[in-house]
Amino acid sequence: SIGHAETVADIVVDELVVTASRFEEKRSVLPIGVTVIGREQIEASNARTIAELLTSIGGVHVRDNSGQPNPQLDLRGFGVSGDQNTLVLVNGQRISENELQPANIAAIALASVERIEILRSGGAVLYGGGASGGTINIITRNQRAGTRSGQLSLGAGSYDAYAAEAALGMAGEALGLDLAVRRYDTENYRDNNALRQDTVNGTLRFDGSQDRVTLGFGTDTQDTRLPGALSAAQIAANPRATVFPDDYAALDTAYLSLGWSRRLEGVELSADGSYRERDASGIVSGGRNATNGRTLLFSPRARLTGSVFGRRNALVLGGDWEDWDYDSVVVFPGFDSDAASVQENAALFVQDTLDLGERTALTLGGRVQRSRTEINERDTFTAASSTTRTVHPKAYELALRQALNAGFALYFKAGNSFR
Numbered sequence: 424s425i426g427h428a429e430t431v432a433d434i435v436v437d438e439l440v441v442t443a444s445r446f447e448e449k450r451s452v453l454p455i456g457v458t459v460i461g462r463e464q465i466e467a468s469n470a471r472t473i474a475e476l477l478t479s480i481g482g483v484h485v486r487d488n489s490g491q492p493n494p495q496l497d498l499r500g501f502g503v504s505g506d507q508n509t510l511v512l513v514n515g516q517r518i519s520e521n522e523l524q525p526a527n528i529a530a531i532a533l534a535s536v537e538r539i540e541i542l543r544s545g546g547a548v549l550y551g552g553g554a555s556g557g558t559i560n561i562i563t564r565n566q567r568a569g570t571r572s573g574q575l576s577l578g579a580g581s582y583d584a585y586a587a588e589a590a591l592g593m594a595g596e597a598l599g600l601d602l603a604v605r606r607y608d609t610e611n612y613r614d615n616n617a618l619r620q621d622t623v624n625g626t627l628r629f630d631g632s633q634d635r636v637t638l639g640f641g642t643d644t645q646d647t648r649l650p651g652a653l654s655a656a657q658i659a660a661n662p663r664a665t666v667f668p669d670d671y672a673a674l675d676t677a678y679l680s681l682g683w684s685r686r687l688e689g690v691e692l693s694a695d696g697s698y699r700e701r702d703a704s705g706i707v708s709g710g711r712n713a714t715n716g717r718t719l720l721f722s723p724r725a726r727l728t729g730s731v732f733g734r735r736n737a738l739v740l741g742g743d744w745e746d747w748d749y750d751s752v753v754v755f756p757g758f759d760s761d762a763a764s765v766q767e768n769a770a771l772f773v774q775d776t777l778d779l780g781e782r783t784a785l786t787l788g789g790r791v792q793r794s795r796t797e798i799n800e801r802d803t804f805t806a807a808s809s810t811t812r813t814v815h816p817k818a819y820e821l822a823l824r825q826a827l828n829a830g831f832a833l834y835f836k837a838g839n840s841f842r
Contacts, residue, residue: 442540442560444739444774445515445549446691446726455786455822456834458482458541462564465536471578471586473528473536473561481541483509483559491647491672492529492620498543498557507842510546510554513561514639516680516697516720519553521747521766527701528561530643530676534574534590535603535624537564547818547840548772548788551743555840563626563639564601566592584609599628613650615665620645633687639680639697647672649707672705694723710755719746735778743770743792760802768794774820782826788838790818816841 439447443455450457460480470476474494477483484497484505497505511519511526519526539561546554566572574590590603605622624641649672650665657664682695701716724741745768752761774788794814801807820838827833 440540441515441562442512442542442546442558444726444737444776445724445741446693446739448737455542455544455824455836456832458543460539460541462537465533465538470533473531473533473539476533476539477541477559481539481559483541490649491674492618492645493525493527495525496528496559498541498559501556505556507553508556510550510558511561512550512558514563514637514680514682514695515560516695516722517550517553518678518699520701520716521718522714522716522749522751522764524703527643527674527676529620529645530622530624530641531561531563532588532590532603532605532622532624534576534588534605535563535601535626537562544822544836545818545820545838545840548774548790548820548838549739549741551745551768551770551790551792551818552794552816552840552842555842563624564590564592564603565626565628566594566599566601568594568596568599568630570594580609582610582612584611594628597630599626599630601626613663613665615648615668615670616650617648618646633685635682635684637680637682637695639682640678642677643675645672645674647674649705651708667708670706670708672707673703675702676700689728691726691728693725694721696721710753712751712753714751715749717748720744731777734780737776739772739774739776741772743768743772745769758803760800762798762800764796764798766794766796768792784824786820786822788820792816792818 438450438459440450440457440459441447443457458481460476464480465476468476468480470479474485477496478485485494486497486505487494495506496509496511498509501508506525507523510517511528513531539559542558544557546558550558572592576588578586586607588605592601602625607620610617622643627638629636649667649670651667651670653664678697678699680695680697684691684693697720699718704713721744722741724739727738729736747766750763753759770790770792772788772790774786776784776786778784792815794816797811799807799809818839818841820836822836825833
């Protein structure tokens with residue numbers, strides 16, 4: 424892909440971002456353009472959710488195909504497959520689903536967000552599959568040492584809608600806590616069209632002289648009633664009617680993450696892991712379905728900074744391991760099916776960034792990965808079968824940033840991604 428000339432007068436030159444290297448880095452030295460939506464912009468906006476924020480400020484195309492809280496996110500115009508080519512992260516850990524479902528961004532309270540980083544280019548070298556269009560990294564709030572803060576937001580609207588959101592942050596010299604809760608409830612316009620959601624997000628941190636340890640946690644429950652489609656005649660008779668008064672979709676998610684980092688002279692070490700579970704169920708047009716997904720992630724990495732031929736150089740080395748377990752059951756009158764799948768991904772990646780001059784930076788990177796998938800399935804008309812497949816996808820990137828003057832920079836990037 425070829426980048427673009429972009430004005431940088433409205434950004435903070437020394438703002439730290441993490442998406443482009445998986446380590447905190449000043450945006451002014453990165454060879455890749457990153458859009459940042461900061462906390463001040465979030466508070467000044469009229470957005471009620473992350474999806475509204477991404478479309479109104481971030482320029483991300485949002486598509487709602489289901490009427491549920493999680494729309495499809497599309498960077499760079501992939502259309503109906505946009506959410507499968509746009510990788511969504513929370514604090515650098517992927518929350519995009521392997522089972523072709525939108526990422527559950529509704530499970531993140533807007534009050535818990537410090538900033539959102541949007542990388543509009545392939546991110547497969549650092550993050551693996553599903554990042555062909557780009558990467559959206561949601562960074563949660565980090566209370567500064569020796570400070571406290573609190574926030575309460577209340578809202579109400581038509582059709583018995585109300586929302587309540589609260590956030591609390593407190594930090595001493597070594598320990599810090601950020602906590603956010605949200606409740607949203609509405610009956611909506613149609614009969615059997617209610618939506619109810621409860622969300623909790625939290626982060627507990629320990630900062631030592633050299634080490635930082637972070638524990639993240641969260642839960643979310645969504646209950647969406649589904650009124651179903653109406654014909655033109657039915658709409659003319661009663662546009663609020665439902666022909667499926669029992670249809671609904673329920674989604675329960677929970678996650679737990681643990682991260683560690685240490686800074687030494689010329690070396691930064693980091694490792695984080697997470698466990699995420701997703702339970703969905705519902706009734707649609709008389710049929711019942713239930714799916715369960717479990718994901719375990721672990722990502723160690725290191726960055727070495729120094730000089731090459733007298734120029735600043737940063738080398739990032741790391742690996743990713745992911746274990747995904749999924750099962751599904753569907754029951755309709757006269758038909759039923761069930762499927763189970765296990766996937767294991769293991770990858771190594773390297774990325775090197777070299778300053779070619781005061782205003783020029785070059786990045787080279789590559790990734791090798793092994794993905795093994797086992798699928799077991801059967802239905803009323805098909806005998807049980809089992810399929811196992813192992814693939815070895817690869818990715819590479821070449822990126823260049825050239826500062827033109829105080830207000831413009833030119834970006835160029837070429838690479839290979841996979842999903």
